[in-house]
Amino acid sequence: MAEVRKAACPLNCWDSCGFQVTVENNRVMKVDGDPSHPITKGKICGRGRMLETRTNSPARVLHPLKKVNGNFVQISWEQALDEIAAKLTDIKEKYRTTAVLHSHDYANNGILKNLDQRFFNCYGGVTELYGSLCWGAGIEAQKWDFGNAWSHEPDDIFNSKNIIIWGRNVARTNMHFYEKLLDAKKQGAKLYVIDPLYNATAKIADEYITVKPGMDGLLAAGIIKEMLRLGLEDRVFIEQFTHGFADVVRLVKSISLEKISEMTEVACEVMTRLAQVFADKPTATYMGLGLQRYQNGGNTIRLIDALAAISGNIGIAGGGANYANLQVGQSFAFEELTLPERRQNHRQFSIMKQAEEVLAAYAPAIKMIIVTCGNPLTQVPDTHLVERAFASTPTLVVIDQFMTDTAMLADYVLPTTTAFEEEDLYYSSMYHHYVNYGPKLVSAPGEAQPDLWIWTELAKRLGFGDDFNFSRDEWFQMALKPLAEKGLTLEKLKSQHTMELPVEKIPWHDHKFQTPSGKYEFTAQQKGGQGRLTLAVPNESKWANPELANEYPYQLLTIHPMRSNHSQNYHLFASKPKLKVEIAANIAEERGLQNGDFVKVWNDRGEVKGFISILAGAHPNTINIDEGIWREFGGSVNKLTSSRESDNGFGSTLYDCLVNLDKDIRQ
């Protein structure tokens, strides 16, 4: 008989939804929203619903696989684990444990997914990745400014007079916030959307401001300049609670508003109007995670933070410079789980440059890569180089549910469970502050096993089995230790299925910032010259690199897809996905292109081919190709992107990318 069970979305997404899952005969039949979840209230997106298809897909990897003479053959778990453990022992004895690279990303958000780090720490410490493909530069920026990256609680939006959505298409990526925006508008709030793409969120705005991609920081500087000219700044906040304001004044005086207008492609009067909007408090700013994917990305977030601070919108209800909400993840005891003190060796590679670093590594060279929760061949920039690096490594082990592009390259593929086949706790450090409980609902198909089982079995073979000799409840209790002291226990979470975490709902309301000075820092004191705000522009732009811009006149964005969580769903669509090249109307006109035309998009790093879709509202000379597309459907757009790092936080520069395009007749 069918049964409806509460569960939780495991995907790396802003919303961290509560689910109601229909289960019948040990099979997931349907995934719906849980109406009793305090934030997500029964609504979920197509990506969440698709977890049913994902769980039941006949394309699941069901058995451990080993590549023999270029072909995958099925082997037993015993053989797979024995062989991988023997290789790990051999590497430790002959080289150093850092000859193993752990390539980890965030395909799923379960708290116990972090036990891979415990395994590698107990093994002796391996080469780990640092930095971020996604939000790293912005996180680092907010740490310099505030000391941490915290957001206001979701319902605080109803205290805002004005709401600025800056580079964040919440209708696509943060649907419950979108619902709140509609309600806030009904209550009288004014909504402003700043974005190079006229997207679904822009459609509900009172005013839409289009900006040249990567020039958002400069736009913030222009608004600050106008705010100071009009005397609209919050002098009390600036004088009592900030450090380095004189540097900001000097900076905005060094450039004319007309020059900013020319570079951002935003009219001067728009900047004047936005200065008045920011000063008409409370004004909340909500930033997206694409703004900082440029060479100048950290500085961009810092200038937007500075605008919120100068206008006095920090620490007040209805205000804030909302980017990430790290205080959610900071509620758990990750060090109890991961045991960083057990590491004897340690080496770090930049996540952006992992391919270059693998190819160049010596003392020791990389002998094995183990990939967890990720598909680097699709998601990491400069795909050709990533493929070369991973293919040249003696042993590549991939733990996954499907034969992704990275799994296809592997020597061993270990089949893992979906969220409904194991018990875990889920949260997201992006938006709301509730942790959700996800029970095991069905058995895993074939021989698929949870990641935790794989680490436990390998640990036994490598002599540190005791470090993994805990029940699921014991692991959960370790993670929840700081919360249990406040009465937020595992029992309570299991019975309620979701639990509110004790976070600051209005960050910095006490004006006690976590910076070295205890103040908001316009100039990051401990960063030397690098700590000053600048008027930096993207590296691949006509302002920084005119020759390159002449050859490659169009700016490429690679935004989050609508129906897939990064690269996870493309192979599950009912009809075969096609690579869509979305172009601004002026490009279509200049190149004589129409919807459906087949084109080649290229630069010095590579090329991709796909079908034209004209985006009438895109900023001139802008192209978008959604990220995550598998090789069999046209290939990753990361063949075009660069592995350069952003100005801080070792973040990505995925949007800092110039390309050219032309019709291709060889379809």
Ligand code: SF4
């Ligand atoms: S992907 Fe995001 S919005 Fe969709 S169901 Fe999961 S958490 Fe909710």
